[in-house]
Amino acid sequence: MLALYRKYRPKTFSEIVNQKPVTQTLTNAISNGEISHAYLFSGPKGSGKTTIARLLAKSVNCLKRKKGEYEPCNQCDNCQEINQGNSIDLIEIDAASHRGIDEIRELKDGIKFVPTKSKYKVFIVDESHQLTKEAANALLKTLEEPPAHVIFVLATTEIHKMIPTIISRCQRFDFRPLKIEEIISRLEKILENEKVKSEKEVLFLIAKKAEGSVRDAESLLDQIISFSGREKIIKKEEIENLLGIIKSEIIFKFLNYLFEKDVKKTISFLNELVEKGYNIFQFLKETIDCLRTLLFLKIDPEFKDYTLILNDKEEEEIRNFAQKLKTEDIHKYLEKFSHAEEKMKYSSIPQLPIELAIIEICEKTE
Numbered sequence: 001m002l003a004l005y006r007k008y009r010p011k012t013f014s015e016i017v018n019q020k021p022v023t024q025t026l027t028n029a030i031s032n033g034e035i036s037h038a039y040l041f042s043g044p045k046g047s048g049k050t051t052i053a054r055l056l057a058k059s060v061n062c063l064k065r066k067k068g069e070y071e072p073c074n075q076c077d078n079c080q081e082i083n084q085g086n087s088i089d090l091i092e093i094d095a096a097s098h099r100g101i102d103e104i105r106e107l108k109d110g111i112k113f114v115p116t117k118s119k120y121k122v123f124i125v126d127e128s129h130q131l132t133k134e135a136a137n138a139l140l141k142t143l144e145e146p147p148a149h150v151i152f153v154l155a156t157t158e159i160h161k162m163i164p165t166i167i168s169r170c171q172r173f174d175f176r177p178l179k180i181e182e183i184i185s186r187l188e189k190i191l192e193n194e195k196v197k198s199e200k201e202v203l204f205l206i207a208k209k210a211e212g213s214v215r216d217a218e219s220l221l222d223q224i225i226s227f228s229g230r231e232k233i234i235k236k237e238e239i240e241n242l243l244g245i246i247k248s249e250i251i252f253k254f255l256n257y258l259f260e261k262d263v264k265k266t267i268s269f270l271n272e273l274v275e276k277g278y279n280i281f282q283f284l285k286e287t288i289d290c291l292r293t294l295l296f297l298k299i300d301p302e303f304k305d306y307t308l309i310l311n312d313k314e315e316e317e318i319r320n321f322a323q324k325l326k327t328e329d330i331h332k333y334l335e336k337f338s339h340a341e342e343k344m345k346y347s348s349i350p351q352l353p354i355e356l357a358i359i360e361i362c363e364k365t366e
Contacts, residue, residue, distance in 0.1 A: 004225075005218035008190055009051055011083060012071050013059070018182050018214070019048055022173045026052070027070040030059050035120075036171045038143050038152040040128075042159040043175025046213025050092075050126060053153040057090045057122035058082045060151065061115075078118055089118040096127045104131070104138040111142065111150045120151050128154040129161035136163050143169045177212025180204065186214055187221055196225055198234035205236065209243050244279050246286045248314045252321075254287065258333070259325065261362045267355050280350050281341075288337050290318070295330045297322035336361050 010016050013023050022041075029035060039056070041049040055072065059065060063076035072079045081087035093107065107123065115121040125131075131139065143152060143166065154170060156162055178186075184203045191198060206224070210217035220243070227242055228234045240247060250273070257266040274280055296303040297319060340353035347353050 003219065004190060004194075004222040005215045008193075008218065010048075010055065011074050013052075013055055014071065016048060016052060016055075018178050019052065019175055022052060022175060025173070026056060030056075030070040031068050033067070035060055035151065037146045037148075037150065038170040039154070040159075040162070040167060040170035040172045041153060041155045041175060042172065043157070044177045044212055045157055046210070046215035046217075047175040047177055048214065049155040049175055050124065053122075053124045053155060054082060054090070056153065057087075057120070057124070057151070060120050060122070061089065061118035081117075087118075089115040089121045090124070091121070092124045092126065094126050095130045104135040104142075107139075107142070111147055114149050119149070121149055122151045122153065124153045124155065126155045127157065128166075129156040129158045133163075136166060140165055140169070178210075178214050178217075179212075180207045183207035183210055183212075183214055183217045187217060190218065190221065194225070194230070196230050196234070197232075198224075199236050201236040202234050202239050205239060205243055205245055209245075244282050246278065246283050248290075250278075250283075251286050251290050252314070252317055255290065255321065258358065258361065259321070263359060263362045266358050266362070270351055270354060270358070274351050280354070281344060284337060284341050284344070284354060288334065288341065291330060291334045291337065293318060294322050294325065295327065295334060298325070298327045298330060333361055 013027050016023050039053075041053060043049055058072040058074075058079050059070055061078045061082075062072040063078055064073040065071070074080070074083065078087065078089075082090055091107075091110070111121065111123070113121075125139075140163070146152065152170070154162075154166070159167075159174075184207050187203045187206060191203075202224070206217050206220045209220060224234060224239055224242065228238065239245075254266065254269055254273075257269055270280075273283060293303075301319075301322075336357040337354070340357040343353035344350050
């Protein structure tokens with residue numbers, strides 16, 4: 001059985017709803033026959049770089065696409081082969097594992113041969129920033145004077161690591177992470193097609209956990225459907241533990257001790273969470289999210305947050321917090337905990353930076 005992210009991978013440009021500047025430019029170029037020899041797709045993981053690269057390859061090689069059109073037919077042999085992942089004229093290279101000069105030399109030898117069945121031979125180089133310096137320089141030579149039958153698509157999650165001379169020889173497209181509501185909309189359609197029901201809060205939790213990646217969101221949904229089954233409604237409560245979500249009541253209890261300047265209770269509560277096996281990194285992230293919401297509620301009481309999911313009682317509680325606290329104090333809490341989050345990566349005792357932040361917060365706000 002196909003994974004959801006593969007089963008629901010877009011097969012036409014019209015199915016890509018979250019990268020309009022990219023798709024509009026590419027489809028205009030395809031319609032007008034103005035195909036570049038090299039493209040550079042930059043953006044966070046799961047934002048559609050490889051999917052759109054495959055769509056580009058499919059469209060330019062579609063046997064039934066007419067002049068002035070841009071959508072692939074998904075019926076001809078070339079389209080079918082790309083959809084099934086067995087086109088010999090679409091070559092995908094993972095630069096994370098094939099990053100050396102030898103692999104690029106093989107690529108250079110390969111581009112000399114004309115496509116077997118298609119108009120263009122398309123090379124997709126994923127994580128291209130991981131190419132060695134020697135390999136990148138060898139690729140540069142290829143990009144300067146490629147054969148007319150070759151199209152390169154370089155994809156990267158770290159554009160700052162690409163050498164400027166390669167960037168200058170490509171048409172660059174910047175992909176953005178998906179918004180939470182866009183991911184939720186996508187997941188709703190998948191659930192409808194799969195005939196699976198869930199509470200709305202479940203999709204919010206998945207979308208938040210995915211951090212802008214539609215692929216991660218679809219993989220999480222796949223995991224959750226396997227866990228819960230397809231026969232019953234997926235409930236928020238049973239998914240929180242699976243995803244490692246820290247409940248709002250735990251965050252509020254911690255913050256309440258902190259706001260009361262009770263160092264002993266705050267640190268003891270933190271260590272209780274550690275002993276119970278809570279993910280302390282996730283706990284701090286959720287705490288920072290909550291403090292951020294408090295800060296914006298101080299600035300604008302009508303602020304609607306899309307990073308927290310709260311019931312009526314929890315929303316009332318967080319608004320009460322906002323009324324009691326000073327803006328400058330919330331700012332200090334955020335600053336201290338943000339620094340603690342950075343230091344946790346290198347600490348032999350993960351909770352120690354949080355403990356030190358608690359002590360500093362309580363001392364400086366007394």
